[in-house]
Amino acid sequence: GGGVTRYVNNTNGGPVFVHVKDGRILRITPIQFDESDGASWTIHARGRSFTPPRRGTINPYVFGLRSLIYSKDRLLYPMKRVDFNPDGERNPQNRGKSGYERITWDEALDIVAGEIRRVKKEHGPGAILNSSGSHHTWGNIGYWLSAKTRFMNSIGSSHVVHNPDSWEGWFWGAMHHWGNSVRNGASDTYGTIEDCLKEAEMIVFWSSDPESTSGVYGAFEGTVRRQWAKSLGIKMVHIDPYYNHTAALLGGKWIAPRPDTGNAMALGIAYVWITENLYDREYVAERTTGFEKWQAYILGETDGIPKTPEWQEAETNVPGRVVRSLARQWGSCKTYLSPGGLAGFGGACRCATGIEWARSMVCLMAMQGLGKPGVNVGCLQQGAPVDTHFYFPGYAEGGFSGDLDNTGLRLNMYQRMPQLPSMNPVSQIIPRLRIPEAILGESVEGYPTDPKSIEGQFRKFGYPAPGHSPIHLYYKYGGSHFGTMGDSNRYARAYRSDRLEFVVNQSIWFEGEAKFADILLPACTNFERWDIGETANSGGYSHHQFIQWNHRVITMQHKCIEPLGESRSDYQIFLDLAERLGLGNLFSEAMTELDWCRRLFDGSDLPGRVSWKQFLKKGYYVVPAPAEANRAPVSWRWFAEGRTKDVPELAPLPADYTSQWRKGLQTQSGKLEFESSSLKRFAPDDPERPPLPTYIPSWEGHHTKELYAKYPLNLISPHPRYSFHTMFDGKDSIINDVRDHRLLIDGYYYWIVRMNREDAQRRGIEHNSLVRMFNDRGEVVLAAQLTDRLPPGTVHSAEGSAIYEPLGEPGASPDRGGCINVLTPSRNIITRSHSTPSNTCLVQVEPWRPGGEA
Amino acid sequence: MKKYAFIIDIGKCENCHNCFLSCKDEHCGNNWPGYSTSQPLHGHRWLNIRQKERGVFPLIDIAYLPQPCMHCDDAPCVAAGNGAVQKREDGIVLIDPAKARGRKELLAACPYGAIWWNEEEQVPQKCTLCAHLLDDGWSVPRCVQACPTGALSIFHGDESELRQRVVDEELAILPEAAKLKGQPQCYYKNLYRYSHSFIAGSLAEKVGEIEDCVIGATVRLKKNAEVVAEQESDDFGDFKFDNLPENSGDYQIEIVRDGMVVRELSIDVVQSCSVSTIIL
Numbered sequence A: 001g002g003g004v005t006r007y008v009n010n011t012n013g014g015p016v017f018v019h020v021k022d023g024r025i026l027r028i029t030p031i032q033f034d035e036s037d038g039a040s041w042t043i044h045a046r047g048r049s050f051t052p053p054r055r056g057t058i059n060p061y062v063f064g065l066r067s068l069i070y071s072k073d074r075l076l077y078p079m080k081r082v083d084f085n086p087d088g089e090r091n092p093q094n095r096g097k098s099g100y101e102r103i104t105w106d107e108a109l110d111i112v113a114g115e116i117r118r119v120k121k122e123h124g125p126g127a128i129l130n131s132s133g134s135h136h137t138w139g140n141i142g143y144w145l146s147a148k149t150r151f152m153n154s155i156g157s158s159h160v161v162h163n164p165d166s167w168e169g170w171f172w173g174a175m176h177h178w179g180n181s182v183r184n185g186a187s188d189t190y191g192t193i194e195d196c197l198k199e200a201e202m203i204v205f206w207s208s209d210p211e212s213t214s215g216v217y218g219a220f221e222g223t224v225r226r227q228w229a230k231s232l233g234i235k236m237v238h239i240d241p242y243y244n245h246t247a248a249l250l251g252g253k254w255i256a257p258r259p260d261t262g263n264a265m266a267l268g269i270a271y272v273w274i275t276e277n278l279y280d281r282e283y284v285a286e287r288t289t290g291f292e293k294w295q296a297y298i299l300g301e302t303d304g305i306p307k308t309p310e311w312q313e314a315e316t317n318v319p320g321r322v323v324r325s326l327a328r329q330w331g332s333c334k335t336y337l338s339p340g341g342l343a344g345f346g347g348a349c350r351c352a353t354g355i356e357w358a359r360s361m362v363c364l365m366a367m368q369g370l371g372k373p374g375v376n377v378g379c380l381q382q383g384a385p386v387d388t389h390f391y392f393p394g395y396a397e398g399g400f401s402g403d404l405d406n407t408g409l410r411l412n413m414y415q416r417m418p419q420l421p422s423m424n425p426v427s428q429i430i431p432r433l434r435i436p437e438a439i440l441g442e443s444v445e446g447y448p449t450d451p452k453s454i455e456g457q458f459r460k461f462g463y464p465a466p467g468h469s470p471i472h473l474y475y476k477y478g479g480s481h482f483g484t485m486g487d488s489n490r491y492a493r494a495y496r497s498d499r500l501e502f503v504v505n506q507s508i509w510f511e512g513e514a515k516f517a518d519i520l521l522p523a524c525t526n527f528e529r530w531d532i533g534e535t536a537n538s539g540g541y542s543h544h545q546f547i548q549w550n551h552r553v554i555t556m557q558h559k560c561i562e563p564l565g566e567s568r569s570d571y572q573i574f575l576d577l578a579e580r581l582g583l584g585n586l587f588s589e590a591m592t593e594l595d596w597c598r599r600l601f602d603g604s605d606l607p608g609r610v611s612w613k614q615f616l617k618k619g620y621y622v623v624p625a626p627a628e629a630n631r632a633p634v635s636w637r638w639f640a641e642g643r644t645k646d647v648p649e650l651a652p653l654p655a656d657y658t659s660q661w662r663k664g665l666q667t668q669s670g671k672l673e674f675e676s677s678s679l680k681r682f683a684p685d686d687p688e689r690p691p692l693p694t695y696i697p698s699w700e701g702h703h704t705k706e707l708y709a710k711y712p713l714n715l716i717s718p719h720p721r722y723s724f725h726t727m728f729d730g731k732d733s734i735i736n737d738v739r740d741h742r743l744l745i746d747g748y749y750y751w752i753v754r755m756n757r758e759d760a761q762r763r764g765i766e767h768n769s770l771v772r773m774f775n776d777r778g779e780v781v782l783a784a785q786l787t788d789r790l791p792p793g794t795v796h797s798a799e800g801s802a803i804y805e806p807l808g809e810p811g812a813s814p815d816r817g818g819c820i821n822v823l824t825p826s827r828n829i830i831t832r833s834h835s836t837p838s839n840t841c842l843v844q845v846e847p848w849r850p851g852g853e854a
Numbered sequence B: 001m002k003k004y005a006f007i008i009d010i011g012k013c014e015n016c017h018n019c020f021l022s023c024k025d026e027h028c029g030n031n032w033p034g035y036s037t038s039q040p041l042h043g044h045r046w047l048n049i050r051q052k053e054r055g056v057f058p059l060i061d062i063a064y065l066p067q068p069c070m071h072c073d074d075a076p077c078v079a080a081g082n083g084a085v086q087k088r089e090d091g092i093v094l095i096d097p098a099k100a101r102g103r104k105e106l107l108a109a110c111p112y113g114a115i116w117w118n119e120e121e122q123v124p125q126k127c128t129l130c131a132h133l134l135d136d137g138w139s140v141p142r143c144v145q146a147c148p149t150g151a152l153s154i155f156h157g158d159e160s161e162l163r164q165r166v167v168d169e170e171l172a173i174l175p176e177a178a179k180l181k182g183q184p185q186c187y188y189k190n191l192y193r194y195s196h197s198f199i200a201g202s203l204a205e206k207v208g209e210i211e212d213c214v215i216g217a218t219v220r221l222k223k224n225a226e227v228v229a230e231q232e233s234d235d236f237g238d239f240k241f242d243n244l245p246e247n248s249g250d251y252q253i254e255i256v257r258d259g260m261v262v263r264e265l266s267i268d269v270v271q272s273c274s275v276s277t278i279i280l
């Protein structure tokens, strides 16, 4: 009414209603279901019945969207760096310094298409590098894995291999003990909400803050479930150097280890279980291998060091008695372990000791009978009893990419939504964490994120690839890397190299790396174009990710308003370029974005439930909860009971099984392996990753004495609660006003570092004052918040700043934008990997004296 | 006439800021004629989230107190407004943007800091309880709709019903309100988490070479030689006596094992305090 139209759209923080009046967005609200929407489920546990509210929740940053869409930092016109002339002086050394001037779309597209042609001709295959962030505005068609991939394949470009940054320790470590390669080494979590509410007596949150991270894309769907658990008296323990928001909301015991001490505490727990007979002997005997070796190591028979709770105290600073109490409770009651906010994540997996930590998490579960009633992984964040049989694709299934190699297209959609294949003729691939070095012409190597098998990760690759050109053109999509990749001043230095002849950046906002481009192509948000997508359905490595949601919500993502300024949808930009390169119809198949949405709709199970017209009009469909009898079985139960696998996932593929399809795990023994057979086959003598999980102190921690004396503070950089990495930060949005996100000091919104009061007082640092945090890699200016939520010696500053604002020479001066990753290492966790140790970072903090940048 | 009031449960607030941000989504850049002028993009906190950390590492907790305009009865802002500020029959207090133009002094009229100055429009502004939405048929304002935990809620009913809930659910108004003008119609549940203090500690003992947590010991809290509370140390040997008034002076803690008092200590409660580990 009142001239207001209510559209529907979707975000990585939940689906939304979009109220539009006179072509302008008025408000964005969470979806409230009506009576005609699909039924909800009910779980009966301990004499009570639990049904989720009939609505969708959304993350805080989603409320910032209107201010982000209309942000003054939007790129509204194509731009050219003022001192860039494709036919004359290019001045690459001024990238990041010079200003921009407005040009027409025709000029911009001609320059970009011309450069693509020129570089390919002059240098040969591989000279074009394209890369993007991992996340995106929501939808299946416009997603980078869809439109961008189809275009980049079509022109032939060096592909960037993403390290498994969300999973690191799970991918490089845990996978070798329980398989699950298709989930990057994480666990499936079917049926665990019902099982946990019915059976569990305790939940151990270990490096797990779902109230901040929402698993991933889970909004606050898990919150009500954890409130139910609390009301049932399920005990909670939080192992995290930071008194995180989940601990603050739910209470329970907070145990604060020194960061990056990985599995020391886990070994101390296993010691108590072994010496006090608090583990599941029968399960260990029947379902696992290699326990004797692990036991011998724990007891100190192999290295003379019993891994007692007192031993771990020197590593973690957590009193031995606390660990002993924890172990005794855990060993004597049915316990859920939540390693990470989503089972298989956690800041603890992203550090020098992260691989050993994740491996030990598997070993602990193996000792307690993983899969038995009440003994499983998770924290009620995943595993809602929604319909897993109703098919709708996730974004990683590739949309209309036509790509069978680097998306999940071939799993379902290639048959369901036939499309022209697209194939990248360039086989040169580049490890993401080595982009700067690759640009600078260095030889680099990496190990692939290959989910097909456990051994996929062992195939080392190198750059430059034989017969290929090094990189000379960088097509950058988005601009997050200063805020998200290690030692990120490297990127500024690489951008300014004359080896890079041309840089084009296609972004929605003028931020981060966009400021280092020669040509800027303005993209619009998903509120200004058509798309279609299901909330929290990513597909790919996170099969059935939507089981984090209490209801499956599939949305028609309406084009709510016209693209602002001269911005265009990414699809349109790629199509415009493709046309100039003679690839127009190959790219679009002569279809519009809305046509593609219709085609994807037709390829899904939706037409059996709702007509296209109805769906288009209402804007969403809630998949009804299945009858109780049709709910997915509990993960690992089949394994614990020695049956064939019965959860609704194919993986691993039939060929991966040692005995018989669906029998046993993906490991060589088919069992949970304390000592990994795959690591024994690959590199049995690797001191960085021995076949048996052992305690290996951090290579940048309290044992690295000289460095530690100079930089005595451990910095952890978890994910930002009020932004999704860089995507909702900065840009003059209302998120800036959240005092726990950025702090306004002298007219500037500074990123925040949290530190213990004592640490601060010793340094003369006051609450809400400016500080410089630094190490040998760089320096960042921040606002300090003093707290007792951290132990002395640990500081906390989230990753994900969208703003990179060096006070002097880019790449060589303090950043006041808040890119914490200026300080984090760029090296791999272990040599034989391609991994990021984000939470391994020694720093010093001092009061900031203005003018100190000189 | 049914009236509106906020009911906010401190025990459920997790500082997610959905309320604060949804308020901005509704009001920044949006004029609601007859109700309010648009809120500036930055600076205002119509729903201000205060926070309080209690205790000392590692025995701490934290409480968040979301504070909107509390739509007071006998509101001092109404009195000071000379017609520019009105209390509607349903309890909602509204500042008329036209009549209040230029009247920066109204900020000082609110003892709770709930009024904000819009420099550009030269008007004082505050939470409208989203009256433009409620009048349009919405059952709750934006912030309440956005709250994921159930911490924020809106009451709409008879005065007597509200009084009953205040008693039944032990709702309280801001402590400072007792001394200040106005009767806030914003009621807090579990307010002690913000306003009161705790004494917490951990019990341990030597068992041979090692130290263990002491589980299940009786811990007594005494005030003026009288037992005011008693509990057992938990699975980690921890105890915590909460809901003690700030600056409430001397307390004694007694640790009892096997019927014997094995340790006594006295504590002067100013703010929440965590005593260092007690080795029995």
Ligand SMILES: Nc1nc2c(c(=O)[nH]1)N[C@H]1C(S)=C(S)[C@@H](COP(=O)(O)OP(=O)(O)OC[C@H]3O[C@@H](n4cnc5c(=O)[nH]c(N)nc54)[C@H](O)[C@@H]3O)O[C@H]1N2
Pocket (backbone or CB within 6 Å): A132, A133, A134, A135, A136, A137, A165, A166, A167, A347, A350, A477, A478, A479, A480, A481, A483, A484, A485, A506, A507, A508, A509, A523, A524, A525, A526, A570, A717, A718, A719, A724, A725, A726, A727, A799, A820, A821, A824, A838, A839
């Ligand atoms: N210190 C530290 N660093 C970390 C981590 C950590 O824990 N600590 N975590 C790591 C993890 S797990 C991850 S996943 C990474 C994430 O790191 P990134 O993936 O690099 O971060 P995002 O901010 O998600 O990047 C998305 C980019 O895409 C752009 N974009 C989004 N939608 C669109 C669109 O529709 N069109 C166009 N053209 N552009 C778009 C955004 O503006 C943004 O620039 O960070 C990692 N970095």
Ligand SMILES: Nc1nc2c(c(=O)[nH]1)N[C@H]1C(S)=C(S)[C@@H](COP(=O)(O)OP(=O)(O)OC[C@H]3O[C@@H](n4cnc5c(=O)[nH]c(N)nc54)[C@H](O)[C@@H]3O)O[C@H]1N2
Pocket (backbone or CB within 6 Å): A059, A165, A166, A167, A206, A207, A208, A209, A212, A213, A214, A215, A216, A217, A239, A240, A241, A242, A244, A257, A258, A259, A260, A261, A262, A340, A341, A342, A345, A346, A347, A348, A351, A716, A717, A718, A719, A720, A721, A722, A723, A724, A725, A800, A839
């Ligand atoms: N709001 C928001 N939500 C997000 C994201 C976001 O950027 N913003 N990103 C999404 C993505 S891509 C991912 S991968 C997930 C990440 O989800 P997680 O990996 O679970 O999240 P993190 O914040 O990295 O880490 C969780 C907790 O680990 C703690 N921690 C750090 N180091 C250590 C350690 O050494 N030991 C222990 N015990 N704890 C430690 C941190 O204090 C933090 O509270 O979140 C997703 N959800």
Ligand code: SF4
Pocket (backbone or CB within 6 Å): B068, B069, B070, B071, B072, B075, B076, B077, B078, B093, B109, B110, B111, B112, B113, B114, B115, B126, B182, B184
């Ligand atoms: S809180 Fe302040 S502005 Fe609101 S009604 Fe009371 S006195 Fe007036």
Ligand code: SF4
Pocket (backbone or CB within 6 Å): B019, B022, B023, B024, B026, B046, B047, B068, B126, B127, B128, B129, B130, B141, B142, B143, B144
């Ligand atoms: S009731 Fe409306 S105006 Fe008041 S704080 Fe909530 S959202 Fe803001």
Ligand code: SF4
Pocket (backbone or CB within 6 Å): B012, B013, B014, B015, B016, B017, B018, B019, B020, B049, B064, B066, B146, B147, B148, B149, B150, B151, B152
């Ligand atoms: S939305 Fe609810 S839980 Fe979140 S900060 Fe506001 S009151 Fe607290």
Ligand SMILES: [Ca+2]
Pocket (backbone or CB within 6 Å): A330, A331, A332, A333, A334, A335, A368
């Ligand atoms: Ca157990």
Ligand SMILES: [Ca+2]
Pocket (backbone or CB within 6 Å): B177, B178, B179, B180, B181, B182, B183, B184
């Ligand atoms: Ca009063």
Ligand SMILES: [Mo+4]
Pocket (backbone or CB within 6 Å): A165, A166
């Ligand atoms: Mo991630």
